[in-house]
Amino acid sequence: xxxxxxxxxxxxxxxxxxxxxxxxxxxxxxxxxxxxxxxxxxxxxxxxxxxxxxxxxxxxxxxxxxxxxxxxxxxxxxxxxxxxxxxxxxxxxxxxxxxxxxxxxxxxxxxxxxxxxxxxxxxxxxxxxxxxxxxxxxxxxxxxxxxxxxxxxxxxxxxxxxxxxxxxxxxxxxxxxxxxxxxxxxxxxxxxxxxxxxxxxxxxxxxxxxxxxxxxxxxxxxxxxxxxxxxxxxxxxxxxxxxxxxxxxxxxxxxxxxxxxxxxxxxxxxxxxxxxxxxxxxxxxxxxxxxxxxxxxxxxxxxxxxxxxxxxxxxxxxxxxxxxxxxxxxxxxxxxxxxxxxxxxxxxxxxxxxxxxxxxxxxxxxxxxxxxxxxxxxxxxxxxxxxxxxxxxxxxxxxxx
Amino acid sequence: xxxxxxxxxxxxxxxxxxxxxxxxxxxxxxxxxxxxxxxxxxxxxxxxxxxxxxxxxxxxxxxxxxxxxxxxxxxxxxxxxxxxxxxxxxxxxxxxxxxxxxxxxxxxxxxxxxxxxxxxxxxxxxxxxxxxxxxxxxxxxxxxxxxxxxxxxxxxxxxxxxxxxxxxxxxxxxxxxxxxxxxxxxxxxxxxxxxxxxxxxxxxxxxxxxxxxxxxxxxxxxxxxxxxxxxxxxxxxxxxxxxxxxxxxxxxxxxxxxxxxxxxxxxxxxxxxxxxxxxxxxxxxxxxxxxxxxxxxxxxxxxxxxxxxxxxxxxxxxxxxxxxxxxxxxxxxxxxxxxxxxxxxxxxxxxxxxxxxxxxxxxxxxxxxxxxxxxxxxxxxxxxxxxxxxxxxxxxxxxxx
Numbered sequence: 001x002x003x004x005x006x007x008x009x010x011x012x013x014x015x016x017x018x019x020x021x022x023x024x025x026x027x028x029x030x031x032x033x034x035x036x037x038x039x040x041x042x043x044x045x046x047x048x049x050x051x052x053x054x055x056x057x058x059x060x061x062x063x064x065x066x067x068x069x070x071x072x073x074x075x076x077x078x079x080x081x082x083x084x085x086x087x088x089x090x091x092x093x094x095x096x097x098x099x100x101x102x103x104x105x106x107x108x109x110x111x112x113x114x115x116x117x118x119x120x121x122x123x124x125x126x127x128x129x130x131x132x133x134x135x136x137x138x139x140x141x142x143x144x145x146x147x148x149x150x151x152x153x154x155x156x157x158x159x160x161x162x163x164x165x166x167x168x169x170x171x172x173x174x175x176x177x178x179x180x181x182x183x184x185x186x187x188x189x190x191x192x193x194x195x196x197x198x199x200x201x202x203x204x205x206x207x208x209x210x211x212x213x214x215x216x217x218x219x220x221x222x223x224x225x226x227x228x229x230x231x232x233x234x235x236x237x238x239x240x241x242x243x244x245x246x247x248x249x250x251x252x253x254x255x256x257x258x259x260x261x262x263x264x265x266x267x268x269x270x271x272x273x274x275x276x277x278x279x280x281x282x283x284x285x286x287x288x289x290x291x292x293x294x295x296x297x298x299x300x301x302x303x304x305x306x307x308x309x310x311x312x313x314x315x316x317x318x319x320x321x322x323x324x325x326x327x328x329x330x331x332x333x334x335x336x337x338x339x340x341x342x343x344x345x346x347x348x349x350x351x352x353x354x355x356x357x358x359x360x361x362x363x364x365x366x367x368x369x370x371x372x373x374x375x376x377x378x379x380x381x382x383x384x385x386x387x388x389x390x391x392x393x394x395x396x397x398x399x400x401x
Numbered sequence: 402x403x404x405x406x407x408x409x410x411x412x413x414x415x416x417x418x419x420x421x422x423x424x425x426x427x428x429x430x431x432x433x434x435x436x437x438x439x440x441x442x443x444x445x446x447x448x449x450x451x452x453x454x455x456x457x458x459x460x461x462x463x464x465x466x467x468x469x470x471x472x473x474x475x476x477x478x479x480x481x482x483x484x485x486x487x488x489x490x491x492x493x494x495x496x497x498x499x500x501x502x503x504x505x506x507x508x509x510x511x512x513x514x515x516x517x518x519x520x521x522x523x524x525x526x527x528x529x530x531x532x533x534x535x536x537x538x539x540x541x542x543x544x545x546x547x548x549x550x551x552x553x554x555x556x557x558x559x560x561x562x563x564x565x566x567x568x569x570x571x572x573x574x575x576x577x578x579x580x581x582x583x584x585x586x587x588x589x590x591x592x593x594x595x596x597x598x599x600x601x602x603x604x605x606x607x608x609x610x611x612x613x614x615x616x617x618x619x620x621x622x623x624x625x626x627x628x629x630x631x632x633x634x635x636x637x638x639x640x641x642x643x644x645x646x647x648x649x650x651x652x653x654x655x656x657x658x659x660x661x662x663x664x665x666x667x668x669x670x671x672x673x674x675x676x677x678x679x680x681x682x683x684x685x686x687x688x689x690x691x692x693x694x695x696x697x698x699x700x701x702x703x704x705x706x707x708x709x710x711x712x713x714x715x716x717x718x719x720x721x722x723x724x725x726x727x728x729x730x731x732x733x734x735x736x737x738x739x740x741x742x743x744x745x746x747x748x749x750x751x752x753x754x755x756x757x758x759x760x761x762x763x764x765x766x767x768x769x770x771x772x773x774x775x776x777x778x779x780x781x782x783x784x785x786x787x788x789x790x791x792x793x794x795x796x797x798x799x800x801x802x
Contacts, residue, residue: 177663178663258663259666265578266578266579266660266692267692274691276682276687277682281687285677290667291668
């Protein structure tokens, strides 16, 4: 059917490439491009025998012109951006300049100013609409599948949704006393930031990790979950009409938080440079160099993830509750594609979003979040491509625990 | 009476200089010398008005020739070495070459091979004896006062000492979540090392911090104490005739050990260099740069130390127990000399050891540990110069708790 350009060559890119090759009728050819050609080649070398043609290219995604040149050469229908969040805008610009669709999995962040906000990308709505191009934002798991879950609930089970609790649990164990499962800088920033949730038209801020509950998760067991801000809250608060409250929760073990607290106490998570042997060094960067490489965790990680949405609302005048979730096994993911569940649950939905655009099912000129499309084909593809979901019509609610 | 050269300009040197100036009838003149002249000048500037004359000098104590030159110029009777343990041997060599007595507070350690052993310094016995010079090793608190305590018990209260437990408790609080109260590198090395104690002719090794008791300490309260190896065990096992068992215990709070464990887990206490931005950096050195400067703890530290020896044995055919200890208040020390109790309890005994040599009371050609001299004048001076001791003839024994 067509060609897709994948920008990025990390764990998620590896999953996207593997998954595209499982759908050769849609992805006839892919190109994996990143700053480091070797990383692209390493992924390509694992894909031999695929009916999808695979090529690689070197590109610096910070440079719009380089991306434009690459698109002109390769002539894809669409770009799947799984590079760094700092590069979303340069890649969107390149798509506009060359007339190709765009998919990503995380919102743009200005370098050195961690801000989870869609405003920079939403500002492109008019331009993509006029160019007749679709930009699909946040097509990972969370954001991504969580938004599709909400849209699916809205479409099939509710007249009005009143509350949504997104619960992201990682029951995986990598066997190290402490490691972060993706870029530790982003990991640490995320949980040292203030929490925030939406309630009746307002955003309410909470101190970092100050709101905690215990929730018993299927195939994982009871876990401490903590209220965090997460980017899909912004778009869902706008796109789910009549919503009264939406919150995001993530599991962290006591051991993980203890390690993080100590590292914060002694100053190792600081991004303020200190003087060391005549040089300025950022402690967090040094910590990152000391910690295990996130890429090394894949083969070691056992256990499962469980991510889903607990929804309350009204149908036909009656109160209703609904929980839709996916359980994913780290070792099964690693056996299938050579990445664990954190990368897998992000990469599969990126492929599906791209596929639906390629197939014309999710084409709509402009810039959109996942919940603004028909969820049904996406939900069907989740079952088909490795992220089957389950439903519970009588879940335990968080405020009951 | 004479002149003393103090080598070193840290917290302990500051205490030694202050204390020498309180005994001008013995210390007519002192010279404070270290690699960084400014640190010597800072100490000198706090000693104005003293009857003892104070001068300063720059010296690299790694260079025997530089130390010899300085001794030749200043012509002291004695050198008080409160520099780094790596420099004990160069300074001893310089004393031999110039014919002056020697006092230190910590045994020589080869650089990069942390070893608490007297063998390198004991190897100088013959040379000091032949030169008619006294080298007094380990005249701090522990080693130092603890050895004098044992000698005093032996002299006055026991026919035979069977067991000694040295208990070093620091009930001080500096208000930081984590900091080390002297050079963090040495601090961390000490407690990540295996424990070791002497029992009936053998040295028994224990895993780091694996042997723990609770002991209720006067003016501090009940604390966790952990079995460690400490250098005075080596000399006391030889010098206290008939000893069956000798152990050393130190307090650490759960919070302190938790911080240390995490830092060890993530690799921040390692002395193996890692690659960082093209350079080789030792994580422990970087950690040291991130942590609060030990010198900054003085004005902040509240609470007390309690260090002493719990001794069991026989007198006149009857079993006997004896506990001799000192309690020292961090804030009182700081008010008196501008250093907290950790430096104070080391610096005062260094001055006393030097004073007794200057007075001829502890002169004995050769290399000796403190317990090899008559303890009575030292015990009297402890009471006179800020470290009064207390006795308990019915203490709780450690193996009773």
